[in-house]
Amino acid sequence: MVKKLKAKSDPGKRVKKSLTTKERKGVKRRIQKKEKKLKGRKRKREDKRKKRFREKKIRPEKRRKKRLEEKKTLAEQARLEKVEEGKYVYGIIPSTGRERSFGSIGIENNRVYTINYKDIAAVVSDAPVKEYSVTEDYTRKHEKVARAVLKNHSVVPAAFGQVFKNQKILRVLMRKAYKTLKESMKLVDNKTELGVKAILSREIAESLDEKKKKQFEKKATEIFKKLNKNADESVKGRLFSKRLILNSSFLVDKRKIKGFSKEIETLSKKYRDMKISYSGPWPPYSFVYIKIGTKGIETGRKGVR
Numbered sequence: 444m445v446k447k448l449k450a451k452s453d454p455g456k457r458v459k460k461s462l463t464t465k466e467r468k469g470v471k472r473r474i475q476k477k478e479k480k481l482k483g484r485k486r487k488r489e490d491k492r493k494k495r496f497r498e499k500k501i502r503p504e505k506r507r508k509k510r511l512e513e514k515k516t517l518a519e520q521a522r523l524e525k526v527e528e529g530k531y532v533y534g535i536i537p538s539t540g541r542e543r544s545f546g547s548i549g550i551e552n553n554r555v556y557t558i559n560y561k562d563i564a565a566v567v568s569d570a571p572v573k574e575y576s577v578t579e580d581y582t583r584k585h586e587k588v589a590r591a592v593l594k595n596h597s598v599v600p601a602a603f604g605q606v607f608k609n610q611k612i613l614r615v616l617m618r619k620a621y622k623t624l625k626e627s628m629k630l631v632d633n634k635t636e637l638g639v640k641a642i643l644s645r646e647i648a649e650s651l652d653e654k655k656k657k658q659f660e661k662k663a664t665e666i667f668k669k670l671n672k673n674a675d676e677s678v679k680g681r682l683f684s685k686r687l688i689l690n691s692s693f694l695v696d697k698r699k700i701k702g703f704s705k706e707i708e709t710l711s712k713k714y715r716d717m718k719i720s721y722s723g724p725w726p727p728y729s730f731v732y733i734k735i736g737t738k739g740i741e742t743g744r745k746g747v748r
Contacts, residue, residue, distance in 0.1 A: 529572035529606045530558065530565070530613050533588045534726065535624055535733060536596040538564035545591055550575075550584050555591075558610055560617040563624055566592050567613070575604040589726040593635060599627040600726035601733040627731045634675060634694050635724035637703060641666055641689035642718045648686040659717070663689040666710055666719065673703045678729050688717065692729035700724065 462470070531550050538559045545555040549568030557564040566588065575581055582603060589600050607613040617624065641663055643651070651659070666689055671677050674693035682690055695703050704721075711719045 528569045529608050530567040530610055531570035531606045532601045532613070532733065533566045533568075533585065534592060534601050535599040535628065536564050536566060536592060537628065538562050545588065548584070548588055548591060550581060555588055558613060558617075560614055561621065563617065563621070563628060565613060565617060566598075570606055572606055572608055575606070577603065590724075593724060593726050597628065597632045597634065598726045599624065599631055599731055599733060600728050602728075605734060624733075627733075630731055631694070631727050633697050634727060635697055635700070636727040636729055637674075637693050637695050637700070637721050637723035638725065639666075639670060639689065639691050639693065639707070639719065639721045640687060641714070642684075642720070643686045643688060643716070644718075645686065647716065651685070659688050662714055662717070666714065667691055669710060670703065670706060673699050673706055676730055680729075689719075694727055694730050695724075697724070 533549075533555070536557070538557070538561065540559060542559065543557045543564070545566070547554050549555040550570045551568075553568040553570060555566060555568045558567055568588070585603050589598060592598055607616070643659065647655075667677070667679070670691070670693055674695050676694040678692050680690035680692065682688065693703070707719060707721050
């Protein structure tokens, strides 16, 4: 126990009992330890403050750099995707030397435009290079483009699903097949395809004997010959039903379509025991078409006069 003593020089001042050397060293160590601990806490607080200050200053720059990196990554992905896209071909038309656009009506709703080579042009849209399944959506899109182009141009139609890896390859193949494509263009110049069917009623078809069948076949031949006079070429299709006695396609000059329609009306009045109908105008698929073969672009012909 420390006794309270009054110094003679200062009666009001309290003094402690003298400590031993060992005790003084212990007190000193405790004080140093406490000071060290306080300094450590102070240093940590200072470090945290400096860190927050640095982050506050640097964070916006980091965010900006990160955004730039993300943009670069997205741009690179888009570039690679674009490179991987091929050119889906709908047909060949005469070229005016400039690119023409038909709107976003193509496969995958992509823009339809032309790729020119000399005086011919391929009607294309960007599309993935793959094998296209014959689905209703794809075939409808393909047909929609072909008919839209046909309104104002002569078309050598492409078979469904013809896609080239890129524009360069397409141009090379157009150059190699140029002569054949020009001949095909000449064949369909200002022409379109019209389809004609003659159909018997269900009652007549069910009661058809051999004699009546030959009579109707004769009538179908007469109809075909009459319509053939207004056509440049014609082809007979498969009769896939007992009621169907005529299934033909005609390559008709666009200026003769009205005359062809009038002939259909006349024949319908003459042959009232059957229904004669025609469809079109269509791209001339039954007479000439483009396909990709082992030798590149090839053209096929079906028309027989």
